Amino acid sequence: xxxxxxxxxxxxxxxxxxxxxxxxxxxxxxxxxxxxxxxxxxxxxxxxxxxxxxxxxxxxxxxxxxxxxxxxxxxxxxxxxxxxxxxxxxxxxxxxxxxxxxxxxxxxxxxxxxxxxxxxxxxxxxxxxxxxxxxxxxxxxxxxxxxxxxxxxxxxxxxxxxxxxxxxxxxxxxxxxxxxxxxxxxxxxxxxxxxxxxxxxxxxxxxxxxxxxxxxxxxxxxxxxxxxxxxxxxxxxxx
Amino acid sequence: xxxxxxxxxxxxxxxxxxxxxxxxxxxxxxxxxxxxxxxxxxxxxxxxxxxxxxxxxxxxxxxxxxxxxxxxxxxxxxxxxxxxxxxxxxxxxxxxxxxxxxxxxxxxxxxxxxxxxxxxxxxxxxxxxxxxxxxxxxxxxxxxxxxxxxxxxxxxxxxxxxxxxxxxxxxxxxxxxxxxxxxxxxxxxxxxxxxxxxxxxxxxxxxxxxxxxxxxxxxxxxxxxxxxxxxxxxxxxxx
Numbered sequence: 001x002x003x004x005x006x007x008x009x010x011x012x013x014x015x016x017x018x019x020x021x022x023x024x025x026x027x028x029x030x031x032x033x034x035x036x037x038x039x040x041x042x043x044x045x046x047x048x049x050x051x052x053x054x055x056x057x058x059x060x061x062x063x064x065x066x067x068x069x070x071x072x073x074x075x076x077x078x079x080x081x082x083x084x085x086x087x088x089x090x091x092x093x094x095x096x097x098x099x100x101x102x103x104x105x106x107x108x109x110x111x112x113x114x115x116x117x118x119x120x121x122x123x124x125x126x127x128x129x130x131x132x133x134x135x136x137x138x139x140x141x142x143x144x145x146x147x148x149x150x151x152x153x154x155x156x157x158x159x160x161x162x163x164x165x166x167x168x169x170x171x172x173x174x175x176x177x178x179x180x181x182x183x184x185x186x187x188x189x190x191x192x193x194x195x196x197x198x199x200x201x202x203x204x205x206x207x208x209x210x211x212x213x214x215x216x217x218x219x220x221x222x223x224x225x226x227x228x229x230x231x232x233x234x235x236x237x238x239x
Numbered sequence: 240x241x242x243x244x245x246x247x248x249x250x251x252x253x254x255x256x257x258x259x260x261x262x263x264x265x266x267x268x269x270x271x272x273x274x275x276x277x278x279x280x281x282x283x284x285x286x287x288x289x290x291x292x293x294x295x296x297x298x299x300x301x302x303x304x305x306x307x308x309x310x311x312x313x314x315x316x317x318x319x320x321x322x323x324x325x326x327x328x329x330x331x332x333x334x335x336x337x338x339x340x341x342x343x344x345x346x347x348x349x350x351x352x353x354x355x356x357x358x359x360x361x362x363x364x365x366x367x368x369x370x371x372x373x374x375x376x377x378x379x380x381x382x383x384x385x386x387x388x389x390x391x392x393x394x395x396x397x398x399x400x401x402x403x404x405x406x407x408x409x410x411x412x413x414x415x416x417x418x419x420x421x422x423x424x425x426x427x428x429x430x431x432x433x434x435x436x437x438x439x440x441x442x443x444x445x446x447x448x449x450x451x452x453x454x455x456x457x458x459x460x461x462x463x464x465x466x467x468x469x470x471x472x473x474x475x476x477x478x
Contacts (some may be wrong), residue, residue: 106350
């Protein structure tokens with residue numbers, strides 16, 4: 001381990017790069033100085049700087065586009081997805097525990113924004129969401145995967161409430177589910193049909209301004225998934 | 240940028256380390272092979288491996304303890320805190336936008352778990368939570384910061400509901416708030432007193448099994464904070 005640099009020095013370089021972004025007022029997408037310029041500006045070694053850049057790229061605070069240069073990153077929740085996804089497959093004997101937790105938090109978040117969603121959609125035409133529901137139903141009837149329509153539905157709903165973090169969390173948890181979920185096996189035709197209907201019911205309830213019906217539809221939406229997760233968790237413990 | 244290694248090769252090394260953790264059935268806290276052993280086992284260059292380790296350490300998938308060795312990490316939400324905290328200070332003209340979003344999501348999560356919290360605490364003695372509330376009140380009366388008691392209160396509540404991810408999210412958002420919040424300035428004595436009372440009200444409502452009163456206390460808990468954030472956001476736009 002002799003070649004590992006002091007974490008304090010690395011921390012200092014990371015903080016120096018962050019300070020520079022703040023002091024120059026840079027925002028996501030703005031170009032950063034080159035590696036050579038940065039090493040000079042911040043008075044740090046190239047080796048140390050490169051480790052700092054790697055750390056900041058992992059956190060999506062910096063984006064390295066190969067052949068183009070360095071830019072301020074989007075500061076997305078991508079690191080959260082990577083960590084949770086791995087955690088979802090790595091914990092021995094509790095394979096689906098993380099997945100169940102993710103689904104429960106998704107349910108909690110969907111219930112929490114229910115009043116705002118209903119307020120936004122009541123009495124409105126929603127051609128985009130209606131189209132997504134129709135496409136989902138068509139795919140479901142053909143026994144095809146409709147994960148992409150499903151994701152779009154939830155992101156559109158999340159986008160209604162003027163809180164970007166909320167939408168990012170929904171997207172992050174969706175991605176974790178998409179990456180770990182296939183290990184649950186193929187959903188039954190009945191579960192697929194229930195899921196399609198739950199989305200249509202959520203939309204209908206919101207448009208008619210019925211908060212209770214919307215909450216019921218949200219619960220129904222997650223019910224097949226939680227049923228599968230409960231039975232799988234039980235099976236994993238029994239096996 | 241000629242020295243930057245191919246991202247595909249780095250990705251492959253990262254995935255190889257992850258595969259090794261899975262195939263050996265390692266779990267958080269278990270020792271990893273040394274860097275030399277890993278390079279040999281996975282047939283990757285030391286330089287490439289070191290970048291992969293740096294990435295995985297940033298994601299808390301690996302923990303490098305200097306002088307001791309490498310261990311499987313806790314896969315915590317620390318990367319989420321680091322990214323969100325920086326985002327909270329970096330976005331020009333929207334300094335407190337991220338903070339407001341964090342507080343709104345905290346409120347949503349607290350409301351979402353309200354039924355389970357009330358079910359868990361109804362009719363029970365809660366010496367730990369009661370002590371935390373008393374200590375918070377004492378500190379508040381002396382005009383002292385009670386962030387650590389506040390954090391403990393919310394983590395204890397979150398710990399009641401058997402979903403570890405939920406507690407981690409509460410902790411992560413709390414940490415973001417603690418790091419960015421001081422930029423809001425010193426809270427008024429009135430806001431401090433309101434916050435102390437809101438925690439006591441949450442506890443009393445839960446113990447008496449009154450879900451509606453609990454939800455009201457949760458709303459009252461976040462009200463002073465959202466008021467400050469609304470006025471600050473307004474001021475930032477006006478300024």
